[in-house]
Amino acid sequence: MNWTHAGPTIVAAFLAAFVEFVEALTIVLAVGIVRGWRSALIGVFSGVAFLTVLVLIFGPALQLVPIHKLQLILGVLLLLFGLRWLRKAALRAAGILKLHDEAAEFEKETKALKAFGLPSSGTLDMVAVATSFKAVTVEGLEVVFIVIATGAVRKMLPAAALGATAAGLLVIFLGLMLHRPLARVPENTLKFCVGVLLSAFGTFWTGEGLGLSWPGEDLSLLWLTAAFLAVGLASIPLARRKPDLNIEAKEAQ
Amino acid sequence: MNALKTAWEEFIGLFIDDGSLAVGIIVWVAVAGFLFPRLPRSEQWGAPLLFVGLALILVESILRRARKT
Numbered sequence: 001m002n003w004t005h006a007g008p009t010i011v012a013a014f015l016a017a018f019v020e021f022v023e024a025l026t027i028v029l030a031v032g033i034v035r036g037w038r039s040a041l042i043g044v045f046s047g048v049a050f051l052t053v054l055v056l057i058f059g060p061a062l063q064l065v066p067i068h069k070l071q072l073i074l075g076v077l078l079l080l081f082g083l084r085w086l087r088k089a090a091l092r093a094a095g096i097l098k099l100h101d102e103a104a105e106f107e108k109e110t111k112a113l114k115a116f117g118l119p120s121s122g123t124l125d126m127v128a129v130a131t132s133f134k135a136v137t138v139e140g141l142e143v144v145f146i147v148i149a150t151g152a153v154r155k156m157l158p159a160a161a162l163g164a165t166a167a168g169l170l171v172i173f174l175g176l177m178l179h180r181p182l183a184r185v186p187e188n189t190l191k192f193c194v195g196v197l198l199s200a201f202g203t204f205w206t207g208e209g210l211g212l213s214w215p216g217e218d219l220s221l222l223w224l225t226a227a228f229l230a231v232g233l234a235s236i237p238l239a240r241r242k243p244d245l246n247i248e249a250k251e252a253q
Numbered sequence: 254m255n256a257l258k259t260a261w262e263e264f265i266g267l268f269i270d271d272g273s274l275a276v277g278i279i280v281w282v283a284v285a286g287f288l289f290p291r292l293p294r295s296e297q298w299g300a301p302l303l304f305v306g307l308a309l310i311l312v313e314s315i316l317r318r319a320r321k322t
Binding site: 080090094096199203210215220224227228231234235239240 | 271274275278279282285286289290295296297299300301303304307308310311312314315316318319322
């Protein structure tokens with residue numbers, strides 16, 4: 001296994017999956033506490049089954065796409081995804097956007113679920129099933145994309161899947177131990193790191209797909225990661241300054 | 254039908270948040286793909302320039318959003 005690729009792949013998949021599973025856990029906890037665990041867990045397992053089918057279909061199917069086309073398509077998708085996450089994380093760190101608050105999300109979800117009447121005992125609570133299913137599939141879809149996008153090109157799907165699975169097991173373990181949303185997770189920091197890693201992957205694969213030569217070849221992933229980290233960190237104080245270029249231009253005249 | 258539309262919008266939302274950022278990325282990648290190979294010694298500077306362009310697009314998007322507040 002090429003550890004220059006496997007290492008960042010496992011880390012990116014783990015961090016991204018951890019963030020998404022924490023968000024799903026918040027909703028599933030709310031559903032389980034308010035509406036009952038049987039229906040909540042049926043929704044969870046249905047969502048996991050749906051996502052597993054997606055991975056089993058799309059994962060191997062991507063191996064049939066010519067390598068340069070695959071690199072370019074996945075590279076661009078990773079760029080769109082990763083730079084979006086990095087942009088938002090930098091804006092949150094700069095105080096321009098509000099930080100995501102798991103405790104507030106839990107309260108909001110709990111309130112919304114209480115508004116629906118409970119079904120008679122013994123019947124399946126479709127509100128609970130649907131809410132859990134949606135939480136798992138919506139958050140899980142991002143994990144599936146990251147696992148496939150980071151793992152498909154260099155046959156690193158097992159490494160990416162390992163990272164995501166480890167994150168899922170950790171979140172489940174923490175959820176079982178704490179019985180409350182993981183509000184103290186430094187979510188924005190994690191999203192910032194994932195944005196950096198996926199932007200680096202996306203840039204590297206896009207370049208490969210376009211036939212460009214990276215200095216140091218696979219080792220470029222390391223300096224791309226460092227460079228996006230530096231750019232992301234530098235943009236935070238710049239965003240806080242919020243320069244008004246029109247005013248500065250007029251003052252210069 | 255509404256459920257399909259919502260699912261599609263959620264899927265697109267994974268990749269596109271700020272439309273200008275997405276357009277900038279795609280345009281720059283297209284420029285790199287079509288123009289760089291036609292320029293002299295692009296095998297030395299093409300890939301790093303791809304990164305530089307993407308970094309500038311990212312920073313511009315962040316600062317533009319910051320100016321709106």
